[in-house]
Amino acid sequence: MKLRVTHQTVYRYDHPIRNIVQSLRLTPSVFEGQKTLEWNIEVTGGIRGPGFRDGAGDWIEGWTVRGPMEEVAVSITGRVETRDTAGVLRGHREMINPLAYLRDSDATKADKGLRALAASVSDHADNLDLAHKLSAAVSEAIAYEPGVTESQTTAAEALKLGKGVCQDHTHALMAVARLRDLPARYVSGYLHATVDGEPHEAAHAWAEIHVENIGWIGFDAANRCCPDERYVRLGSGLDASDAAPIRGIAAGQGDERLDVAVRVEDIDKLQSQSQSQTQS
Template sequence: MKLKILHETSYSYDAPIEALAQSLRLTPSVHEGQRVGEWRISVSGGQRGAGFRDGAGDWVEGWTVRGPIDKVVVTIQGLIETRDTAGVLRGHRETINPLVYMRSTPATRSNDALQALAHSVKGEDGLDLAHELSAAVHGAIAYVPGATEVWTSAAEALALGQGVCQDHAHALIACARARGLPARYVSGYLHSNLDGTPHDAAHAWAEIHVGTLGWVGFDAANACCPDDRYIRLGSGYDAPDAAPVRGMAFGPSRESLDVRVHVEEIQQ
């Protein structure tokens, strides 16, 4: 599938700030399931700094903007060709040992309810167990936009019984780790839901490390594995760690955020 992406993030400030420094993880991952044809990142009034590929195989680059400024727009425009690998992350070069992803974070910390959900499935084999855990999370947390906040934890989302893709990913990560499987959070884009409904927003899912297969993606929110509708950007322990944009504004100003994402299929 050939996909065209437009992603704009606007930061507005109620008073001019002195400067802005950002770390961007907005370049698609290099693996067998996707091939980038064209990809441009721009920051209004910004200067590109150094870039590097981290131990998880993600490309990270720095940007700075000198003030005074009251608005900054980060724009991504790209063309990418994807193919279905049944969720298996093949050809992705990284140096971090998968066992590192057994580490818990505030967003993915387990509790009695998550432990009970994790042990409610009987799968023994790594891949079967991972599929069953994803199905269990899908059944326990209904997809309800706006039901949770960016800082909602997996335990809180499970108690509420509602959430968005971030909550499904956090809960699945917690459950996988409870059953001894390394798991991590993945940020990216989704072209459309299974019924064909356009998904004009950033997206997130989980990857679980299952034996010789390695990392396999699971989107518990949509009850499927990532296919050619998905574009993978980067990964981390949880949503804050895998955030596509991280940064700091210098100045006593209040920030507001507006995000626009459009993913469009183009003719072969």
């Protein structure tokens, strides 16, 4: 599948900001499941700094914006060719030992509810089966409902509420997987459409669980599936904050407002629709 991604994040300030330093994890991962055909990053008034590939295999680059600025936009346009690898992350080069992802963070710290959910999966053939069943258990325990949680909501809080978004499903799945001694990490990226075919116009997140003799496998508990050709992978971390596509510091006083617009489109479908309209 060939996907076209457009992603714009706009920061607005009620007082001009003197200086902004950003770290961007916004470049598609390099592995067998996807190939970047074209990718462009632009930052309003930004000066691109050095880039590097970290131990997790993610490409990170620095940007500096010199003010005064009242509005800064980070814009992404690109094309990626993807294929279904049944969720397995093949050909991805990284140096971090998977056991490092058994560590908890504040977002994934387990409470009684998460411990009970992790223990509820008792009948499994092997660790791969266990990972699938843990993902299914999280899907059942947390209903997908936008607007009921916030960026700082923890896995324990989302489970107690019984509702949340992809970030909450991912944090909860990571928590229960780690409780069962399966390394797990947070993955940020994009999704072309949900399983029912409806357009998905937002950045997306899912978990990767490490299974011995196979490697890292993606699990999207929010959509009850493993990542396939509809997904574009950007990067990973211990939780949403650690894997954030944009991290930065702004020098100045005042409130910040954030607007995000993401669109992921099937290029072949767009071309087919365009040809049909031309012929008609």
